Amino acid sequence: MHLFRGWWPEQIDLTFPTSVDATVAILAAGVVPRRELRGLRTTQDRVLTGAVQNGRLAVTCTRPRVRNSWEFILRGRLVPNGTGCRLEGSLGWHPLARLMTLLLLLVVVATVLGSFEAGHTTAGSLLPAVAFPVIYLIGITVAGRSADSDTALIRQWLTDAQREQARS
Numbered sequence: 525m526h527l528f529r530g531w532w533p534e535q536i537d538l539t540f541p542t543s544v545d546a547t548v549a550i551l552a553a554g555v556v557p558r559r560e561l562r563g564l565r566t567t568q569d570r571v572l573t574g575a576v577q578n579g580r581l582a583v584t585c586t587r588p589r590v591r592n593s594w595e596f597i598l599r600g601r602l603v604p605n606g607t608g609c610r611l612e613g614s615l616g617w618h619p620l621a622r623l624m625t626l627l628l629l630l631v632v633v634a635t636v637l638g639s640f641e642a643g644h645t646t647a648g649s650l651l652p653a654v655a656f657p658v659i660y661l662i663g664i665t666v667a668g669r670s671a672d673s674d675t676a677l678i679r680q681w682l683t684d685a686q687r688e689q690a691r692s
Contacts, residue, residue: 530625530671533616536600538682541608542689544579548602550685552576555583570674572681579603581613583681585674593621596671598678611682615675632656 540547555572574583574597584597600613617625635656 530594530596530617531622533614534675536598536611536613536615536682538611538686539605539608540602540611540686540689543607544602544604544609547609547611547685547689548576548579550688551581551583551681554681554685570677572678574598581611583678585677593618593624594671596675596678615678629660632660 542550555574555576557575558573570585570587572583573586575581576583579602581601582597582599584595586592586595594617596615597618598613598615600611602609602611616622636654
């Protein structure tokens with residue numbers, strides 16, 4: 525369900541046939557560092573941004589010139605696994621985005637409860653109490669649905685890296 529998709533990150537566990545250093549090099553080649561995003565000239569509507577270094581990665585799918593705190597982020601680490609390595613990570617909202625969303629939800633709930641406690645039971649006074657939760661739920665649902673194409677791009681990037689390593 526899209527409504528709760530960002531709240532619980534999806535666990536990612538993938539194996540790569542090459543060492544951690546070789547895998548870092550291949551993965552890093554497909555990612556634009558965040559500091560370079562501002563001056564990036566591209567015709568693509570989405571690019572992978574973040575960092576892949578020292579066996580750790582934090583990668584998100586970004587729309588250039590669009591800021592979105594609810595982007596899904598792949599956070600993880602590469603650990604040696606026999607002759608290759610394994611990616612252990614998660615794909616979901618940043619923990620701070622989850623916290624801010626929770627705080628906003630608490631404000632919405634407090635507004636609704638305060639409206640009922642104050643005795644605002646006419647249609648005009650109930651409108652804000654009903655509108656806030658509805659707008660909030662629509663926003664979370666839209667954020668979850670827009671993440672479908674972003675998470676698909678991240679998964680494709682990982683699959684391409686696996687294939688490239690298998691060919692080598």
